[in-house]
Amino acid sequence: MTSVPTISLNNGTSIPQLGYGVFQIKPDETKDATLSAFEVGYRHIDTAQMYQNEAGVGEALAASDLARDDVFITSKLNNGFHAHDDALAAFDLTLSTLGVDQIDLFLIHWPMPGIDIDFVETWKALEEVYRDGRAKAIGVSNFQANHLHRLIEETDVVPAVNQIEVHPYLVQDELREVCRELGIAVEAWSPIAQGQVLDNPAITGIAAEIGRTAAQVVLRWHIQRGDIVFPKSVTRSRVEENFALFDFELDNAQMGMITALDQGHRTGPNPDEFNYIPS
Ligand code: NDP
Numbered sequence: 001m002t003s004v005p006t007i008s009l010n011n012g013t014s015i016p017q018l019g020y021g022v023f024q025i026k027p028d029e030t031k032d033a034t035l036s037a038f039e040v041g042y043r044h045i046d047t048a049q050m051y052q053n054e055a056g057v058g059e060a061l062a063a064s065d066l067a068r069d070d071v072f073i074t075s076k077l078n079n080g081f082h083a084h085d086d087a088l089a090a091f092d093l094t095l096s097t098l099g100v101d102q103i104d105l106f107l108i109h110w111p112m113p114g115i116d117i118d119f120v121e122t123w124k125a126l127e128e129v130y131r132d133g134r135a136k137a138i139g140v141s142n143f144q145a146n147h148l149h150r151l152i153e154e155t156d157v158v159p160a161v162n163q164i165e166v167h168p169y170l171v172q173d174e175l176r177e178v179c180r181e182l183g184i185a186v187e188a189w190s191p192i193a194q195g196q197v198l199d200n201p202a203i204t205g206i207a208a209e210i211g212r213t214a215a216q217v218v219l220r221w222h223i224q225r226g227d228i229v230f231p232k233s234v235t236r237s238r239v240e241e242n243f244a245l246f247d248f249e250l251d252n253a254q255m256g257m258i259t260a261l262d263q264g265h266r267t268g269p270n271p272d273e274f275n276y277i278p279s
Contacts (some may be wrong), residue, residue, distance in 0.1 A: 002246055007228060009160040010183040013104065013137040015072055017223060018245065019044030019230035021189070023051050030056025031063065036218035038064050038071075040243050040264045046163075046187075046230040048076035048109055049094060050278060051108055055193050058098035068100060070169060072130050076109035076141055076163075077126075080277045083117045087125035094259035095134065105134040107163060111147045119147065120154050127157045139163065141189075142271035147159050152182065166195045168258050169265040170217060177226070187228040190219050193267050198277055202261060221258045 006014040020037040022030055022045065030053035034045060038060065047057045054075055061071060075098070081090040095103060106126060111119050119140075126138040139161035140151070152158055162179050166172045166188035178185050197203060198214040207214045215231070215238070222229045223245055231242045250258075269276070 002243060003041070004041070004246070005223075007185055007226075008160055009137050009185055009213065011137055011160055013160065015105070015137075015161075016044040017066040017228050018042070018074065018219075018243065019074075019228070020045050021046045021230035021232040022057060023055055024195055024234055025051070025053055025056075025232065027053045027056055029061040029070070029175065029234065032186070034060035035064060036236055037239055038066060038241050040236075040237075042243065043070055044072040044074075044244070046074045049078035049081075049090060050109060054094060058100065062255060063101055064100050070145060072104045073098065073100070074105040074107065074259070075103060076107040077122065078278060079110055079112055080113060082108075082112055082119065082122045084121050084125045087122050088128065090163065091125070091129050091134070094210055097273055099202075101132065103135050105137045105139060105161065107139045107141045107161070108143075109142070110142045110274055110276075111140070111274050113147070115277075120151060121159075123151055123155050125204055127155060131155060139184070141187075142274070144271055145175060147271075148178065148182060148184065158182060159184050160185050161185045161228070163189055165189050165268050166222070167193040167267075168200065168221070168261040169193055169263050170267075171259050172263040173259075173262075176225075185228060186226075187230075188222050189230075190267050191222050191229040192263075196267060199263070200261060202257050205256065206250070210248060210250075212248060214243060216245060216248075217250065217254075218258070220248065220250055221255060224250060224255060
């Protein structure tokens, strides 16, 4: 079976560079989808409280023949729990919903800059679950450079990751460089821009040249840039296709052509403006 490279986070925790994202997978389909991803070889699952499908991930883990240590699981704090005690209670709920004693990585999902209770207080709760060992690593998602700097100045633990939107139409090189300087690994969400980049002629051209699919070309571009990715698909053939990234390489010219497609285009919300609290 393909061996997926791992990345060592700033506290020494090892994370598979390629995982399986479950955003927008229906709660009652998540168990089977995750089991199918395990069969293909994925050992890293990215879920969130907001996705309402942590239970399905936990059920898949329990139904599989994999040991807990074989699978890296990430979840994220929902936006309504940005307060110290609420964050702790929500974290407990994530562990019980997943049916695990420890999570590999727990993130603040969005910085929510427009709300009264800020992410610094919330981060202090995450530091507690990190210190007591119930989260192997903690990190953030959708944090801009100013949010990262503030967090690092005002708290003790440097986030292990920043999970941000990155794909060929939003290459994020400035923010990725800030993360690199701070020792924070970058996780690229919506790595194929939810499919929007797959018919770009530069990408389909490279794909034809090397006999790969457009999705494989884009995912390979992320891997060679050193970011962590977890494409989502409920289509078994695509789940397999997205896993077959480690028997070919893009050359420098191909890498450069893809990076040059940047147009600052977001498929998701702008973190500076997103203050949404789910009901
Ligand atoms: P992706 O960029 O992974 O794209 C998913 C879409 O592309 C689906 O419609 C899927 O269709 C389709 N697709 C997948 N593989 C292929 C393929 N090989 N060929 C053609 N189409 C394909 O988008 P996501 O937004 O799901 O991002 C991935 C993960 O990132 C999420 O699941 C989640 O874990 C994380 N994320 C985090 C966010 C955050 O705020 N932290 C925000 C958004 C995502 P189908 O399923 O029908 O096959």
